[in-house]
Amino acid sequence: MSSSDDDTPLVKDRANGAKSEDRIPKNVDRALDKQLPSNGHVEPGVSIRMGPVEDMDVDTPQTNGNANGKRKARTSLTNGKSYKEASSSEDDDKPLSKRRRTSQKQAKEDSDTDLSDVPLRVRKPPKATAAQIGESSDSDTPLNAKLVKQKEIIEKAAEKEAKSIRNKEKTAAKRKPKVISESEDDDVPLARKRKQPAKRASNGVQKPDSDSDVPLAKKKPQPKKGKAKAEPAVPAKKGKGKAKAEQTEQDKEAEDEEESYKWWEDPTKGDGTKKWTTLEHNGVVFPPEYEPLPKNVKLIYDGVPVTLHKDAEEIATFYGGMLNSTHNIENPTFNKNFFEDFTAVLDKTGNGKDKSGNTVKIKKFDKCDFKPIFEHFEADRAKKKALPAAEKKALKAQKDEAEAPYMFCMWDGRKQKVGNFRVEPPGLFRGRGEHPKTGRLKKRVTPEQIIINIGKEATVPEAPTGHRWKEIKHDQEGTWLAMWQENINGAYKYVMLAANSDIKGQSDYKKFEKARELKKHIDRIRKDYQRELKSEKMVDRQRATAIYLIDQFALRAGNEKGEDEADTVGCCSLKFQHITLKPPNYVIFDFLGKDSIRFYDEVQVDSQVFKNLKIFKKAPKTEGDDIFDRLTTSALNKHLTSYMPGLTAKVFRTYNASWTMARLLKDMKAVGTVAEKVKAYNDANREVAILCNHKRTVAAGHAGSVEKMQDKIDGLRYQVWRTKLMMIDVDPRMKKKKGAEFFERPEDLDDDWVKQHQDALVEEQRQKITKKFEKENEKLKADGEKEMKPKELDERLEVAEELAQKFKKENKTGKVEAEGKGPTVDKIEGNIDKLNQRIETMKVQLEDKEGNKEVALGTSKINYIDPRLTVVFSKKFDVPIERFFSKTLREKFDWAIKSVDEDWDF
Structure with a gap:
């Protein structure tokens, strides 16, 4: 109407x-x-x-x-x-x-x-601020005008690029009949076929940028060039050997196998709906059964300690163990939902009992005191933290050994790492944001709820004793190994392959290739x-x-x-x-x-x-x-x-972020130290985040983190001043030569600050000596040797006391004795230069951190900017890829690191 x-x-x-x-x-x-x-x-x-x-x-x-x-x-x-x-x-x-x-x-x-x-x-x-996008703060152009102008330039470049790509494709289509491919020459006269080998007699080197606009998925694989492409993104850096040493034998085997198989050079792989032919795995790992609390640890209700049935007690421990999570326990919705589910289980199990065996009906949440439970878990956590390093290592090794069979599967005959092979333990649902079901009970998952996906010819893993699987499937279109339905939202949970597996990598690859394709349209x-x-x-x-x-x-x-x-x-x-x-x-x-x-x-x-x-x-x-x-x-x-086939709304976010970053990198001239180059990258990343609206609230610990960094810078400035005074100790004439101003202490580093800083340095020295002593004793104990006596520690701590006395004398006399072997003015000046370089590097890092406080750089870099662009920056400007991608992300984007060089273009 x-x-x-x-x-x-x-x-x-x-x-x-x-x-x-x-x-x-x-x-x-x-x-x-x-x-x-x-x-x-x-x-x-x-x-x-x-x-x-x-x-x-x-x-x-x-x-x-x-x-x-x-x-x-x-x-x-x-x-x-x-x-x-x-x-x-x-x-x-x-x-x-x-x-x-x-x-x-x-x-x-x-x-x-x-x-x-x-x-x-x-x-x-x-x-x-201007600094947040890498601009000079004293620019006369308003920030908003800069960004609008920048976006206009980027969009015009995109329009030009799209037309250029379509024109190239039209030209290529017209020439196509003249090109004879291996699959289309069946009807070609033999004389023309014989000319083909001569055409291929070149060394196979491709002209630069000849197909920079063609998605990698469309490019013909070049098996003979595999070695050249297999080079790492950056030369091996210090510390890499240590990471390798921590890898398991299975990891090494999987990596060795990966070297011989680069799925991104095989564009036909994964194009169909069938994801695998053979699949073998060992199922999932269940969380341990609930261990009841000690008899002296109880929930207190209305001032009375109560004994609960183990099912109800377990739920009480979920809440009691998280009393330090104020975000949840101060949320009325969380408390209401928890107490509803808690009382439902209490009603089923007969509520609580007091010490005389009388029933105590728990009706009101505000009369419940979970502190004894929390204190028990806190003591337990502290006890585990205080375990000797050798014992912690042994426990970890024991756990790894038990889980080893579940960490890898055989996917089409190739060993692949499994991601989340552990079934989620029971607990309280927290949810994201203001979820209406926050605080609800996440029930324990049983084998009877789990569906296993495995190859028909493979041996089905055995369910735990006394249990059976819900169902066995052979779904070759699915990339999951096991699944179950959780009780909170009825959502399905999956055991998938790890982030660095072929399947996960192909998913990311296709996502970014889809964004590359969008630039044509x-x-x-x-x-x-x-x-x-x-x-x-x-x-x-x-x-x-x-x-x-x-x-x-x-x-x-x-x-x-x-x-x-x-x-x-x-x-x-x-x-x-x-x-x-x-x-x-x-x-x-x-x-x-x-x-x-x-x-x-x-x-x-x-x-x-x-x-x-x-x-x-x-x-x-x-x-x-x-x-x-x-x-x-x-x-x-x-x-x-x-x-465009497969184009959805979410592709725009990936395209806009990647295209913007690609344009910024093209014009970038990153120079200076590694820290300055990293800042240049972050400035570009930040601009992408702002232009693409990837914002975040300032982290709660940001101010404290910035303060710590500033303290470190001030500590280095103090060290510079103190080192300068050593020059006078070596050659008193330097005071007149350099001038009194050169040796003045920075104004903001007053006497009170100096005293506090010196005390902190002495305490840091004590802790360092003590920790080293304890670690050496642990090793002696593990090796069955006699431990060192406390007297040894006292002797070692004398070094810290000597440092305290040295500071005391310096404060009194205003003079600093030169340190090191054979100190000279040249050596001291060299030390000052090194300290000043460290200060400048830390200032760049601090500025970078401050600029990032409201911008979600991680969101852009991980989810929306094609990782190959980061690899291009890494290679082009000789910055270790480790400065941009953590170990986990390097595994996730292994395909990107190994598949492009510095000339690749989005």
Whole structure:
């Protein structure tokens, strides 16, 4: 039923809220053009929070990221998700501890408005400084203008590149009949066939950049060049031998085998749906059974120690063991959910008993005291920490030996490392962000819940004694080895291959190759959505607006959620209250995104996009109604596949990050020390993160970390000053020669600071001596030899006492005796130069750290920037790849490190 207002392209659907008309009358556009002041064409794509803007009046958002009650769901995609779909995730490598959460407690403390009904706090968006993107802080050009200009240059380069690639492909297609491939020459006359070997008689060296635009997957494998390509990204560095020594025999065997097989040179591998032919493995490792608490450790209820059934006691230990996790135990939802599940088990097991055997019914959470349980676990942890190194090593070796059979599988006859072969232990579900089920009981997984996936000819691993597997499958399209359904969200958990396995590597490889392919079509896609922003069809205009937001601001597409899931949204599922419009063309986004992480941003958009959003929000739409009510994620992705097979909304994030980084690296001139080169890389990475909206909150420990680094720098400055004074001790004439100013102590390093620093140096010396003594005694004990007596330690500690006396004398006389063998002025000046170099290096690192505090460099580098670009930087500027990728990431991106050289181009 149409609205009475002819200018309002909306209808009111009682079941689903307000819904847009299917067409937009021209008079609506004309009316809005008169309302909105024209400020010319805007080059959008950079959020306002990244730079200063003039203050403007704006209505406060109606909510702060959450609608009242649960969001209406069109479909629930989780329950119907297959194990194949559920096994892929863009953020698998992102540690849970690194993900940002917003607590209810913070909301109440920090908000300036009444937020009693919402779990988020309103905060002013952070602004990036010039230093955060590697720019000089004294530049006259405003930061926001710099980024807008940079983005415009990058997008124009992308348009030019796309046209160039298509022209090359057209030219190649015209010449194709003249080229005779091995598979197409069956009907070619014999005389022409005989000419082919002569054509191949060259040395096989390819001209530089001859196919730089062709994805590696399309390139013909060059088996004869395998040796040259197998060179490591950088020469072997110090410390590498130590890492090798720690590897197991199985690791070495797997690595040796890897040397002879480079799947990225075999583009046909993994193209079909069949993932394996033969598969053998040994199943999974279950967590140990619960060990009851000692009889003297009990839950206290209303002041009375109570004995619980072991099932209930185990749940009590889950909560008691995490009393130091204030984020959880101060969360009312967490406590409520835990106590509901706890009391349900208590009711089944007869509640608690006091020392006389009388039943104690546990009814109120606030009467429960879990401190005795927590203290027991704390003492246990301290005891394990204090174990001698030899004993810790023996325990680890014992554990590794028990798990060794599960660490590797045979996949198509090749040994592959298994990732998470351990079944999750029972515990309390924590969830991500403000999850409604946080605190619920994660039940113990039994073999009867587990499905094993294995080859038909392979021996099925035996289930634990007295148990059996739920099912045995031979699914050759699946890349999982075992799976089970957990009880919290009904989600499936999988045992997969490790990050450095062929299958995982191929998944990453295909993801980045898909992004490389997008560069051929990006200009057409952008041209089309710019045109459709003015379409009379509502569905086309909504789709174009959504693609614009996804491309320009890196919004996720978004899927609908069920009522028992966290209320998170993306672009297609944005609600009325999630965006606030601020004339002339500013949009404020405020919603819970993936993992319940708050997305808050103020952005400047194209004037037509602003006008469209105003139309999409027009009355009678209100809170809880969809902005893009005629668009779904599946419809959006279906439209995108018309440009390129397999193209989905999430590919834009990977493409934009990788393309931006590739453009920045092309123009980069990284010089200086390794630390300065690493900073240059991080500056580029930071710019990608800002342009692609990869932001994070400042880490809680950031200030302390920066302070520690500054303390180290100050310590080196003190050492420089002290070393300078040694020159006077060697040659008193240096005071006159260098001038009194040269020997003055830095003003900020006053007497109090010097005294505290000297005390810290003496204490550090004591601890170092003591730890070395204890370690040597442990070794003697392990070897069955007699331990050293405490007197030996006292004698060694005299060195620290001598240092304390030396400082005391220096403070009194103002003179410093020269140290070292045969000290000379030249030697001392050389030492000063070395110290100053260390100071400069640490200053660069400190500046880098400070610049990174609000930018999620890891997100960009691990998930969105093609790792081959990092390898190119490493080789081009001779920086060890270890400076960018940890050991785990080097294993994950082994294919990238071994497959490209410094001339490779995204």
